[in-house]
């Protein structure tokens with residue numbers, strides 16, 4: 348049945364297709380906590396090979412993969428460096444402090460990018476006993492709160508060199524890394540200079556659940572212990588892993604369609620008088636704010652009445668996300684909803 352709600356809140360709202368569900372129900376399964384679910388093992392090896400990493404760990408969410416990575420990389424009292432817009436800083440429930448006793452130092456621009464000079468400035472002097480010890484750099488590609496910004500492999504590599512030369516580890520929150528790979532014509536193997544990578548299957552790739560943490564064998568075996576401690580060990584999770592395998596095999600290249608839709612939405616928004624600012628659109632996320640004379644709540648409710656869902660990121664910024672369940676009809680509804688707002 349056709350979905351009449353135009354749900355632009357997030358690319359996490361997608362529902363598995365019939366083909367994905369078929370793949371799930373046919374999957375051979377076992378008990379993954381006991382280490383014998385063949386489909387989970389297959390997914391972990393497909394994903395780690397894609398990124399040129401030794402090993403992978405299937406987890407329930409991207410929050411968990413990030414939190415496990417931080418927990419294994421850092422000791423309590425240490426500090427990590429990231430963008431002030433990053434997911435780990437804004438949207439993981441204070442988990443960096445709660446789970447790992449780690450504090451955060453931030454830098455970079457309004458688009459979620461962080462630059463070599465930022466990292467050099469933010470690293471704490473090792474000889475200063477007053478300072479927390481810097482131990483990890485975390486970057487997010489694409490940057491969600493930055494507006495779907497693609498950081499590019501060249502910049503990410505420059506940051507790797509600085510992290511490395513200062514003895515810091517380097518983690519990628521790649522919840523939407525495939526959007527960046529498709530947009531910038533990169534290959535997943537280009538990313539193998541990270542110590543650890545988190546990828547999400549349940550965003551643009553359309554799986555119902557699941558993220559993977561990728562790293563070397565030793566790191567992943569430590570991560571497995573932390574996953575258990577955090578309550579993330581799953582049993583017959585092969586059914587979910589099968590959705591992930593289907594997503595990796597079928598839903599990466601089509602992300603460019605989502606990016607094209609986001610560009611069309613950018614153009615539409617830029618023609619409207621009540622829009623004050625739109626962040627540059629590079630992938631499937633459109634962040635915008637309205638002029639002071641206009642209420643974000645009124646716009647949100649005007650669209651809601653027409654069965655169009657978007658998200659308020661904070662009191663100023665609103666977000667529209669394109670994904671594989673958005674059809675042309677939803678775009679037309681959105682455009683009409685925007686045109687009839689005053």
Ligand SMILES: Cc1ncc(COP(=O)(O)O)c(C=O)c1O
Nearest residue numbers: 408409410411434487491520522
């Ligand atoms: C950049 C980024 N990282 C991590 C996550 C966390 O993923 P999950 O919702 O699976 O915990 C999200 C979720 O939207 C995200 O946007």
